[in-house]
Amino acid sequence: MLAEQKGINEECGVFGIWGHDKAAELTYYGLHAMQHRGQDGAGVVVNNGNCLTSHKGLGLVNDVFKYAPFHELTGDAAVGHVRNATEGSNVYENVQPLLFQSQMKSMALAHNGNLMNTDRLRNELESQGSILQTSSDTEVLAHLIKRSGMEVNEQSIAAALNQTTGAYSFLIMTDDKMYAALDPSGIRPLSIGRIGDAYVVASESCAFDQIGATFEREVLPGELITISAHGMESTRFAIRGQRKMCAMEYVYLSRPDSNVNRVNVHASRKQMGKELAQESPADADIVIGVPDSSISAAIGFAEESGLPYEMGIIKNRYIGRTFIQPSQELREQGVKLKLAPVRGMVEGKRVVMIDDSIVRGTTSRRIVQMLKNAGAAEVHVRIASPPIEHPCWYGIDMSTYEELIAANHSLDEIRDTIGADSLAFLSESGLEQAIVRDKTIHQGICTACMTGEYPVVHDKEKALAYKKF
Numbered sequence: 001m002l003a004e005q006k007g008i009n010e011e012c013g014v015f016g017i018w019g020h021d022k023a024a025e026l027t028y029y030g031l032h033a034m035q036h037r038g039q040d041g042a043g044v045v046v047n048n049g050n051c052l053t054s055h056k057g058l059g060l061v062n063d064v065f066k067y068a069p070f071h072e073l074t075g076d077a078a079v080g081h082v083r084n085a086t087e088g089s090n091v092y093e094n095v096q097p098l099l100f101q102s103q104m105k106s107m108a109l110a111h112n113g114n115l116m117n118t119d120r121l122r123n124e125l126e127s128q129g130s131i132l133q134t135s136s137d138t139e140v141l142a143h144l145i146k147r148s149g150m151e152v153n154e155q156s157i158a159a160a161l162n163q164t165t166g167a168y169s170f171l172i173m174t175d176d177k178m179y180a181a182l183d184p185s186g187i188r189p190l191s192i193g194r195i196g197d198a199y200v201v202a203s204e205s206c207a208f209d210q211i212g213a214t215f216e217r218e219v220l221p222g223e224l225i226t227i228s229a230h231g232m233e234s235t236r237f238a239i240r241g242q243r244k245m246c247a248m249e250y251v252y253l254s255r256p257d258s259n260v261n262r263v264n265v266h267a268s269r270k271q272m273g274k275e276l277a278q279e280s281p282a283d284a285d286i287v288i289g290v291p292d293s294s295i296s297a298a299i300g301f302a303e304e305s306g307l308p309y310e311m312g313i314i315k316n317r318y319i320g321r322t323f324i325q326p327s328q329e330l331r332e333q334g335v336k337l338k339l340a341p342v343r344g345m346v347e348g349k350r351v352v353m354i355d356d357s358i359v360r361g362t363t364s365r366r367i368v369q370m371l372k373n374a375g376a377a378e379v380h381v382r383i384a385s386p387p388i389e390h391p392c393w394y395g396i397d398m399s400t401y402e403e404l405i406a407a408n409h410s411l412d413e414i415r416d417t418i419g420a421d422s423l424a425f426l427s428e429s430g431l432e433q434a435i436v437r438d439k440t441i442h443q444g445i446c447t448a449c450m451t452g453e454y455p456v457v458h459d460k461e462k463a464l465a466y467k468k469f
Contacts, residue, residue, distance in 0.1 A: 012096070013037035013203040014110040014190070015080040016171045018178045018227045020198035023047075024055075024073035026211045027080040030202055032061045033210035036255060037112075037203060038082035041095035045108035047173055048075035052106045054099045056081075058092060076198075079173045081110040093134045097171075100142050105152050105174050107145070111138040112203055113168030113188045114395040116458040121163065141170065157181065158224060158237035165458050167246070167394035167446075169219070171201060178227040185455045186221030186243040187394050187446050189260045192232075199227045204258040218261055244446040244455040248396060250435050251385045252293045252356045263435060266296045271434035272384040272426055273300025273354060280424030281305055282380040284350040288312030290367060291339070297384035298354035307352065310345045312371070339367060347375030357385045358414065359398060361405040365418040372419070381420040386428050386450040387411075394456070398449060 013034035017023050024046045031042055042064040043056025053073055057064040061082060081096035097110040115121070115137040122132060122140055130143045144160035145152055152174050161170075167187035172179040180201045182190050193200040195213035202208060205215050219225055222238035245261050246253070256266035276297065287307045289298025292315065302309035316338050351371060358364050368379050387406035392398045401407045405414055415423035426434075428451060435445055448454045 012084060012112045013082045013207075014112050014169060014171045014201070015203070015207055016078065016110070016173065016178055016180065016201040017195075018077045018199045020195065021076050023076050023078035024068075024070055026195070026200075027078045028061065028065050028068070029210050030200070030207040031080045031082050033207040033255075034082055034202070034204055035061050037253065038084035040085040041083040041092075042081065043095050043097055044073065044078050044080040045097045045099050045173060046073045046075040047077040047108075047175065049175070052099055052101075052108050052173070052175070054097070054108070056092075056095045056097070058095060077173060077178060079108050079110050079171045079178070094136045096136070096138060097173075098134065098136065098138050098142065102146075104150050105176075107142065107152050108173045109138045109142055110171040111136070111141070111168060112190075112395070113137075113166060113183065114393065115140065115164050115166040115168060116393055116456070117165045137166075137168075138170075140164075145172075153177075154179070154224060154226060154235055154237075158235070161224070161237050166456060169203065176228060180219055180225040180227070181237065182219045182221055182223055183456070184222040184238040185241050185446070186261075187246050187455065189245065189249055189254070190219040191259075192216045192219060192225065199232060201225070201227075204254055204260070206255045206258040209257065215259065241455070242444050244444050246394065246396075247385070247431060247435065247445040247447045248357075248392075248449070250445075251431075256293075256296055263437075268435045269293070269296035269356075269384065270300035270303075271437070272431060273297035273302075274304040275430035275434050276354075276382050276384055276424070276426045277301045277304035279427055279430055280382055282350075282352045282382065282422065284352045284378065284380055286310045286312065286345065286349050287352045287354060288346070290353065290355045291315035294354050294356045294384065297356065301352065301354050301382065301384075305352075310342075312342050312346045312351060312353070313367070314340050314342060316340070339370070341370050341374035341376075343374045346371055348377055350378040350380070351376045352380045352382055353420075354382050354384060356383070357388060358383055358405060358418070359388055360403055361414060361417050364420075368419045378421040379419075380422045381415075381418065381424075383423075383425045385426055385431055386447070387425050388449050390449050390452040392449045393454065393458075394446070394448070396449070 015030040027044045042061045045054045097108045100107045125143045148156040148159035168183045169188040169190040170181045193208040193213040200213045222240040224235050224237045226233045250268045254265045287302040287309050289295040389407045
């Protein structure tokens, strides 16, 4: 499961609203709905028509906004962000949205994703006299926008975006406009909604449901949306490629009640379980899922196989995600605190344990051992995604082959490592079938971490792709 990872780099959530007198409050609720996308920091920048005002901090949304001065955060437009930091980068300066004050036009930016050519761009900017205050990709884009021209507008933003390589969604707010942009391959999710006459933009549609907004449409790959007092306008800043939505949005990252590129996340996960049951059935008594992202796939596996689905593992709702712990020792202790077996359900039973993925194998091993300590006669592990064998360049911090168990061990070796009686992964075709069922709606998915086929390539990274160690 992804909870085994060292961290998630820029696996974040962005939210924006334009034209509502409760913009700050609605942004708080929208960020709360996307808390699962980032638990290390949150913030909002509000626009009252004369100036931009920021409130942000480290921690969960509730912690950051517990004493927020909403009476001072007045205005009818706002952008917000939830952030999940990498190890060692959990610092206040990197919490978004980033706010840049200017005599010409102030600007706030919020970003989800990863720019692959950041180092080169930072070097260029610094050599030209720019002074960067953070280690965030977001600040790089801000400097590129200003370098393209003093005015922040569609032309300067498009010119800046065309200098970047990677996967991203951006929200940019100035005194009189809000902009939303998606990378040319559409790897990251970004949707547009409406609440009354106000426009809403969010990484996930679950944020719309939280505030009573209705879904309008997805932001398209290579599209730049401009929202202002004149309404919404669309331009292209890049040639639109075939969409390659990140497969891990469906496997793990997004909330099950979200629709990502018009595909419901719960429905796709349930279908993953059904495909998995067809490909790799198990002679067992019950099916259980590892809370929470594996429950949908476990239900699908149980339905397809005719086995009863049972609650074999419960989750402590007051424990945060284990991947945000700063050390492996604390992460492993977090698993014990977070998950507990239901002995009455698993004792003496042959159990099929459904999980969404295996990255390092440490958490899977502990869960299997936990079930066997609770009396499970057998534990057959079924993974509702293909093996993760390659680094991700697009925002998920799986950056080295060394940390990926499937890149270094055979199926039998992984099975023995985690202590399972049997192990099987969903095939690549099964994953695609579960997600891309309507070819007219969804053009494709990015499975680079599973297949090594990267839809966006940077020269340096391309050379490294074939060098494991």
